[in-house]
Amino acid sequence: MTGRRRWSTEEILDEAANLLRTNEDADSFSVRKLAAVLGTDSSSLYRHFRSKTELLRAVADRILASAMEGYEPEGDWKQRITAVASRVREAFGRQPQLAAVWGRYASGGTGSRLVMEETLQALRASGLPDAEIPRTYHRLAVLLSALIASEAGITTVGSEEHEQGLELFRVATLGADPELFPALAHFARDVRPLGADRDAAFAELLAAQLRQIEASLPS
Template structure:
């Protein structure tokens, strides 16, 4: 494990520090995902490192173990748990890394990105981009409302797992 992945693993250790499984499997998965998001939110420059390489250390194993344990109590057949775990891990890593990337951009770069977004949306030719013209006023830039988006996307993935169980 390299120095950057070792630091990322310490962030995962801190995320799991004091964690006690509570609630049903969805509450447990959500709690771990939010803890990981919060921990990397304090160290956004390392979120992409974790998302690219994982860490392989104790922190990583603690997160993996809890997610697998939670999924094991969900009612999923054992043969589906590894694939569902992988989807959740990829989703959380991608969302955390994406949020971190936006958060680490310097203010001038963020403002430039926002201006490019405005030009793309509000400057769209209605003849070529009728849907963009129609919905443009209500579309948010990628950096907006990250917390609710994170939670809603995670909840959708968990609802998909739940639908699989119900079948």
């Protein structure tokens, strides 16, 4: 009798990423389901990854690694950080279902190290004292992961659900009672839903964070 095929680590990660993109989220994803897709048993996958969390971290790390492919530092420190942030955003934009995995399951693989190294190097190039760099890096990482995961959550919503959300937003704003919500009623026609102007919002929030860092630099 022919034995079951032995899957490589890269092949397992490919199929896990595909399963997460098309059918699953981090909560419903399981090693058992992945094994069924591969036509094998869970124990064979646990030879490569000790747990579901370790597997998910590896999947997210590959997205980060792909974001850094071909990257070369250019420009000043702000341009370098902006370029890295844009690359990570674009990479998860192509696979938005995996953005939540990255935000939830911190990665320590090669991709994560590449992103961290370049960001830390750029912060050092800014002239920021070494004592301030880890905290500043953490603030940047929290901002970017939150923005990217939020954007991914919006882009994965189906068209019908999206329209329902827009209608609820219109009701909440245009129908606001000015006695109870005077500011909301005043700005109702100009306030925009979360899904609007994502490119501009991302760029402006990142730029504001970088300006704050720049303002704290020693004179």
